Amino acid sequence: MISRDLTARVKGKLNKGKAIVLIGPRQIGKTTLVNTLLEGIPFLFLDGDDVVVVDTLANANTETLKSIIGSYKYVFIDEVQRIPNIGLKLKIIVDQIKDVQVIVSGSSAFDINHLTQEPLTGRKFEYHLYPISxxxxxxxxxxxxxxxxxxxxxxxxxxxxxxxxxxxxxxxxxxxxxxxxxxxxxxxxxxxxxxxxxxxxxxxxxxxxxxxxxxxxxxxxxxxxxxxxxxxxxxxxxxxxxxxxxxxxxxxxxxxxxxxxxxxxxxxxxxxxxxxxxxxxxxxxxxxxxxxxxxxxxxxxxxxxxxxxxxxxxxxxxxxxxxxxxxxxxxxxxxxxxxxxxxxxxxxxxxxxxxxxxxxxxxxxxxxxxx
CATH class of the missing domain: 1.10.10.10 (Winged helix-like DNA-binding domain superfamily/Winged helix DNA-binding domain)
Structure with missing residues (x-):
């Protein structure tokens, strides 16, 4: 596994009360980076390519989100651009479930920014990951x-x-x-x-x-x-x-x-x-x-x-x-x-x-x- 220069920067932003948004093309190592960040820490993984995950999150209210997250303190949502209204769901997690660190990743800058820009204004740290430097x-x-x-x-x-x-x-x-x-x-x-x-x-x-x-x-x-x-x-x-x-x-x-x-x-x-x-x-x-x-x-x-x-x-x-x-x-x-x-x-x-x-x-x- 090739260690990434971005890992230390992102790690320094964990548990600061904001969502972490990681954007970059597929097969670039976003999931590997998050796994490295959270090594040894239990976290909830939600796959935006999974139809059940998409349907569940798209229709979730605050109480549903609390039930989905349960006792986890870290949540990682991959391919987040595939989930309708995800920006509002992330806003709820950041504002209402304050002891949870949510990390999301996706492969389309346009879709992610379109979905999260307004709801997550002032509530996110955003990073771009590229092929190995x-x-x-x-x-x-x-x-x-x-x-x-x-x-x-x-x-x-x-x-x-x-x-x-x-x-x-x-x-x-x-x-x-x-x-x-x-x-x-x-x-x-x-x-x-x-x-x-x-x-x-x-x-x-x-x-x-x-x-x-x-x-x-x-x-x-x-x-x-x-x-x-x-x-x-x-x-x-x-x-x-x-x-x-x-x-x-x-x-x-x-x-x-x-x-x-x-x-x-x-x-x-x-x-x-x-x-x-x-x-x-x-x-x-x-x-x-x-x-x-x-x-x-x-x-x-x-x-x-x-x-x-x-x-x-x-x-x-x-x-x-x-x-x-x-x-x-x-x-x-x-x-x-x-x-x-x-x-x-x-x-x-x-x-x-x-x-x-x-x-x-x-x-x-x-x-x-x-x-």
């Missing part, structure tokens, strides 16, 4: 083994089951993508046209590291722009992809409204395009490296509760910087190059306008960027 991986397997597996992780990603099934990564990923993307995501959104979702995902996978045009994807897939936008919103809310917006502030020719889209996991991305060739023979090595670094940086910012804001930067004259971070008035610029011998200079106009720090992140020094 490089820091967690290295802490688990050690520095040398982590370095030896860097290229493997660029190909097969960081899902716990993938890491724990060395030699069977392809089969594990295939099952994960087919079950999570093409069943769970479709059912969450009530989508019937799986082929549209698949084509949009493949288009996004092939455009990692490039600016994404919804109009171009719409033409490629054969749907309208609004459909593409809706699918991308959904995929972001269930933690398959995330957007990076363009940075613009001072310069007239800066691109102001574009976005790049990245995958939270390289393995999922590679499964979608059916390519697990080694880096040496890949045309998209730079895109894989960029997706890995940006997704790992997102985990780092989230787990450290950072206030830094991530962007990319480009001008109308095609000057660009792979990744920008702002924190208060401090601007940091990063370029991503797999090879340590690649020499890169910071764009002069950006340097003059923003006086940023600058780092070229390569396979020799990337740990500085991720730790």
């Amino acid at each position: 490089w820091n967690e991986f290295e802490n688990n397997v050690g520095y040398i083994k982590a370095q030896q597996q860097l290229e493997l992780r660029l190909l097969y990603g960081m899902y716990p089951d993938v890491i724990n099934n060395f030699g069977n990564e392809y089969e594990v990923l295939k099952n994960l993508v087919s079950s999570y993307l093409y069943k769970d995501v479709l059912s969450l959104a009530g989508i019937r046209k799986s082929e549209v979702l698949e084509k949009i995902l493949q288009a996004l996978a092939l455009q990692v590291g490039s600016e994404v045009s919804y109009n171009e994807i719409a033409q490629l897939v054969g749907v309208d722009k609004n459909t593409v936008s809706n699918y991308i919103d959904l995929l972001e809310k269930v933690f398959v992809i995330f957007r990076l917006n363009s940075f613009s502030k001072n310069l007239r020719n800066e691109i102001k409204a574009n976005r790049k889209i990245y995958f939270y996991d390289n393995g999922v991305r590679n499964m979608l395009i059916g390519n697990f060739n080694v880096l040496e023979f890949r045309q998209d090595k730079g895109a894989l490296w960029e997706n890995f670094l940006v997704s790992e940086r997102m985990k780092l910012l989230s787990y450290s509760d950072s206030l830094a804001k991530p962007y990319f930067w480009r001008t109308t004259t095609q000057q660009e910087i792979d990744y920008i971070e702002t924190n208060a008035d401090v601007v940091s610029a990063f370029e991503f190059k797999w090879s340590p011998t690649k020499k890169v200079k910071l764009v002069k106009s950006f340097e003059t306008a923003y006086n940023p720090s600058f780092m070229v992140v390569n396979k020799d020094n990337f740990r500085q960027f991720l730790k």
Whole structure:
């Protein structure tokens, strides 16, 4: 079992009089994290995938909830987004059954926030859990083994089951993508046209590291722009992809409204395009490296509760910087190059306008960027 950086933060919030909400994709280790938190402590587990549990909780009043919980001091409800009116039930537990710590988890940020936002205002601690981070991986397997597996992780990603099934990564990923993307995501959104979702995902996978045009994807897939936008919103809310917006502030020719889209996991991305060739023979090595670094940086910012804001930067004259971070008035610029011998200079106009720090992140020094 790989220990998670989030465990200590969540543990510090137990028994503070608020619900703990844990959000992240399926098969990411949410249940394992909760089991670790409550190891040796009796707790009530309620499964949101169980029809009886859903029906019982959906219709429960205060007295029913007290009867269900009984003498337990800890309650864990998984896949909470499947339970109607769960926000009101959680409010009752927090307000009326004060000696009980309730922990809930789910795989859809949209549904959980929609169900719990208003009832749990001021009554919850919310955390996002992602695929295994490089820091967690290295802490688990050690520095040398982590370095030896860097290229493997660029190909097969960081899902716990993938890491724990060395030699069977392809089969594990295939099952994960087919079950999570093409069943769970479709059912969450009530989508019937799986082929549209698949084509949009493949288009996004092939455009990692490039600016994404919804109009171009719409033409490629054969749907309208609004459909593409809706699918991308959904995929972001269930933690398959995330957007990076363009940075613009001072310069007239800066691109102001574009976005790049990245995958939270390289393995999922590679499964979608059916390519697990080694880096040496890949045309998209730079895109894989960029997706890995940006997704790992997102985990780092989230787990450290950072206030830094991530962007990319480009001008109308095609000057660009792979990744920008702002924190208060401090601007940091990063370029991503797999090879340590690649020499890169910071764009002069950006340097003059923003006086940023600058780092070229390569396979020799990337740990500085991720730790």
